[in-house]
Amino acid sequence: xxxxxxxxxxxxxxxxxxHYIENALSDSTRRAYRLDLEHYRAWGGxxxxxxxxxxxxxxTHANTLAIATLQRRLVSIAKAHTxxxxxxxxxxxxxxxxxxGIRRAHGRPQxxxxxxxxxxxxxxxxxxxxxxxxxxxxxxxxxxxxxAFRRSELVALKCSDLEFVxxxxxxxxxxxxTDQTGxxxxxxxxxxxxxxxxxxAVHDWIMHSGAHGNAPLFRSVTKGNxxxxxxxxxxxxxxxxxxxxxxxxxNPERYSGHSLRAGLATSAAQHGISSWxxxxxxxxKSDAMLARxxxxxxxxxxxxxxxF
Numbered sequence: 001x002x003x004x005x006x007x008x009x010x011x012x013x014x015x016x017x018x019h020y021i022e023n024a025l026s027d028s029t030r031r032a033y034r035l036d037l038e039h040y041r042a043w044g045g046x047x048x049x050x051x052x053x054x055x056x057x058x059x060t061h062a063n064t065l066a067i068a069t070l071q072r073r074l075v076s077i078a079k080a081h082t083x084x085x086x087x088x089x090x091x092x093x094x095x096x097x098x099x100x101g102i103r104r105a106h107g108r109p110q111x112x113x114x115x116x117x118x119x120x121x122x123x124x125x126x127x128x129x130x131x132x133x134x135x136x137x138x139x140x141x142x143x144x145x146x147x148a149f150r151r152s153e154l155v156a157l158k159c160s161d162l163e164f165v166x167x168x169x170x171x172x173x174x175x176x177x178t179d180q181t182g183x184x185x186x187x188x189x190x191x192x193x194x195x196x197x198x199x200x201a202v203h204d205w206i207m208h209s210g211a212h213g214n215a216p217l218f219r220s221v222t223k224g225n226x227x228x229x230x231x232x233x234x235x236x237x238x239x240x241x242x243x244x245x246x247x248x249x250x251n252p253e254r255y256s257g258h259s260l261r262a263g264l265a266t267s268a269a270q271h272g273i274s275s276w277x278x279x280x281x282x283x284x285k286s287d288a289m290l291a292r293x294x295x296x297x298x299x300x301x302x303x304x305x306x307x308f
Contacts, residue, residue, distance in 0.1 A: 151257030
């Protein structure tokens with residue numbers, strides 16, 4: 001990350017500017033920048049660089065790296081230039097034309113995990129056993145779906161982030177991918193109207209696990225025992241989804257940790273929920289960010305081919 005940080009030698013020792021600059025970015029973002037720049041330098045790239053050098057770097061890797069990866073590398077290279085006060089070569093017409101040509105030649109639809117629809121989730125829940133692990137998994141799947149959480153958000157939840165109210169449950173999301181400054185966001189989880197209730201499932205899990213206060217909401221379960229120190233990993237969320245997808249007769253390879261979030265958005269669109277209400281749950285800033293879910297959810301609603 002030192003590639004990106006400039007702290008003047010004239011800065012007074014009492015002003016920890018570097019500390020605040022580093023905290024402007026999440027650990028994962030700093031790590032991504034560092035790896036991108038290491039790859040670029042290993043190829044022979046320099047900072048500052050000319051537009052010709054950046055375009056050559058893109059052309060060299062156009063056949064081996066995904067479009068999204070190349071685009072992210074450009075962001076990292078641009079940031080390394082601007083933080084050092086150099087002109088940004090990524091903004092040049094040459095680099096823009098190179099990327100446009102690469103997209104035309106190698107572009108393809110981005111692989112996306114299938115949304116886990118409400119109906120599929122209901123089938124999956126029927127395969128959950130009444131055990132410690134089962135109680136945790138039921139609470140995790142229902143909360144992840146109804147809250148449209150990213151898997152990183154789901155495993156970061158603490159018991160203190162939850163508030164049970166008469167209408168259901170309020171989740172305070174203290175930090176997320178799109179809220180790196182920690183302003184926080186509240187999400188309402190209503191009580192279920194039938195036998196499936198996310199609020200009850202989470203309450204039962206908390207009572208069973210004995211967790212409270214700042215303890216992680218979801219922890220590892222090994223041989224029926226809760227490992228109090230072991231916070232559930234985001235990779236484990238994906239594994240849990242795949243496990244129950246297979247039990248429900250679904251292809252587990254189609255699903256990932258993102259399937260719960262995508263499933264809520266898609267299912268809500270299919271049930272006619274307005275986009276602004278869906279965004280209130282997912283935290284998307286605009287309808288454009290929701291578009292791929294909404295379009296999929298509306299494929300068969302008032303379909304022009306529905307003539308027979």
